[in-house]
Amino acid sequence: MTDVCGTSVNDLAGALDACDEAQLKKLLSTVLRKHPEAKQKVAQDQNLTAELAVVSEEERQKAAQDQYKEVKTSTNDEDLSDDIDFYERAKFVPMRLTYDERKYLRLIDSTMHVSHYTDHMDNVAAMRSNPARKLALQMKQLCAILTGMQVAHSYEEGQKLMQSREFAGQSTFFQTVLEIGRRYKILNPERMRDSYGKLMYFLQDSRKPEVRELMEFDSVVRVRTVYDVLSRSARGLEMLEDPQLRIATMEIMPEGKSRMQIQREIKAKEAAIKHLSKTYCSVARRRKNHYGGFHGYSLGLLRSSYADSDSEEDQKNGEELTEDLVEQCIYSLGDHSTYLRFNREPCDRLIGFLKEYFDPLDPGPPEYSLAIEEGVDGARLSHPHQRQYTFVLQSMSLWREVLDNMFQLWDLAEQDLLDEEHAYTLTDTGQGLQRVQKSPRSVAAMQKILTKVQRKVGGWIGSSTVHLGDHNVPNALMFIDKYIQVPRFLGPLVLTLDKLVQLSQSSDGMKGYIDSFGGVKALQRLILADFFRHAFDGSGADNFFDAGSCIDGRLTSAWNWCSSIERKRYFPIFLLTGFTGFDGKEGF
Secondary structure, three states: OOEEOOEEHHHHHHHHHOOOHHHHHHHHHHHHOOOHHHHHHHHHHHOOHHHHOOOOHHHHHHHHHHOOOEEEOOOOHHHHOOOOOHHHHHOOOEOOOOHHHHHHHHHHHHHHHHOOHHHHHOOHHHHHOOHHHHHHHHHHHHHHHHHHHHHHHOHHHHHHHHHHOOHHHHHHHHHHHHHHHHHHHHHOOOOOOOHHHHHHHHHHHHOOHHHHHHHOOOOOOOOOEHHHHHOOOHHHHHHHHOOHHHHHHOOOOOOOOOHHHHHHHHHHHHHHHHHHHHHHOOEOOOOOOOOOOOOOOOOOOOOOOOOOOOOHHHHHHOOOOEHHHHHHHHHHHHHHHHHHHHHHHHHHHHHHHHHHHOOOOOOOOHHHOOOEOOOOOOOOOOEOHHHHHHHHHHHHHHHHHHHHOHHHHHHHHHHHHOOOOOOOEEEEOOOOEEEEOOOHHHHHHHHHHHHHHHHHHOEEEOOOOOOOOOOOOOOHHHHHHHHHOHHHHHHHHHHHHHHHHHHHOOOHHHHHHHHOOOOHHHHHHHHHHHHHHHOOOOOOOOOOOOOOOOHHHHHHHHHHHHHOHHHOOOHHHHHHOOOOOOOOOOOO
8 A cells, every 4th residue: 555654544544543533633633734725614514613723833833933033123203203183083083972872872781781692602502503503593682682672762662673573674773872882882991891792793793694684784884983974064074184173182181280371271272162163064053952863873874763853954954064063073082182191191101110210221230120031930031131121112112002093993803893704713712712703904903003113113022923813812802802901900000100109108107118118219110120020021821822922922921910919029019009900890
């Protein structure tokens, strides 16, 4: 018989017969790695998703080699400009919710909070069921949620829907409510931390062609943005070029200002808002509030059938750019400025602390050196002081840039999640069953941001791999969730450092305790040195593919440092400053 890889066919067949099912699955997954085009089909047909998600030895070796990779680039001062392009920004800034819309927000939030949709759909039984049975289960769950929303909103309309089962007739209502939930989450990342995930997975399944064909409508519409509203009028878009818009949207901070100066800035801001709203509106008269109405919603696509207008003139004004709408657009852009400051400030403060307390060339005393060594205190990387200083600076600069572009990234992430061309695969990633899905838009945007940061800092240390669509970051929803948590663990750290002076002055006993660390400055430097060493040491996993110096691994190391904070000798200081945890009040 002809030999195959040095082994006769008979011997090979005998060896295969001696293998159990688990060994055969492992062998098949290894063979399929050489043929990616057949990998996904066989994985679905033979239930090999978990085995095929295992990282190959070649991938692990490449990840290990990339940990100490270094790239040098020339710095580009053009990227450092602080000019605000309101025209581009408006395309991604969602509109602030009105009073009427908040009633619908409570409806969608409560609906998703009590829903068990993902429990029914993302389990082993559903994964192994045949396509027809799975489609029937999906339709049952989708219809139950939509019917429940309609009944909760209007009992009479809900009764009619339960009898007719004509969901397409209420499509505008469903589109409106679902869009409001998505818009609110983007504006308030710390809210809906369990409901939003279920909402997006619900919408993900509702976009399947076979589901849309049965439902006879598309539940997904574009999130309503400032640009959408202003584009109702050519004059509206001109406002985005008006110099007064910067004054109208500026955030007034009290630090280092007299009361008179603050009042002066407030009056200037109010005058700018009033001037812009009157200049660029197409209807001078302010429209009356309509409780329960949505007039001219998102270029007419979401005009609600529940609007209770009391005149034909009001209905006509619903499609015009009124003073109220212009003001709402200005306030929405102002909200975005506040959002950016709140999320970027911890990164900016820590970058400032790094430059103030540490010299990249002189490590100073051993306790303040940023040098790390693999195997010491849990570190999985080995960096001298200067290299670690640069590694930390680059990592936090990347986080800051991601947060600065969060609205754009969020828009792309939702496009990836709801993309019909890239269907998800339910896979056991080692962290339970996850919806693994390719996210080409988000990956391309992250690569662009990474390139921009590399130009700013003059190079890159470590791996530049962006994990997205694998067992580390299964889909774009998980990607967004990882980065909106950056302010959650950096914020408490900065707050603790800021409160040390006040804490030291609170009593003689407290001053003596802080002096045991060498005083306020020495304690701040001690905490920062530990954070800059071990929140960026590649820890958090047992291999370089899941953690290390890659883009995703830097966040993994930071969370690993947060999980060990109670073992630090300075942890009582955190508690004395009011520290309660890194994860806010709600859980994802």
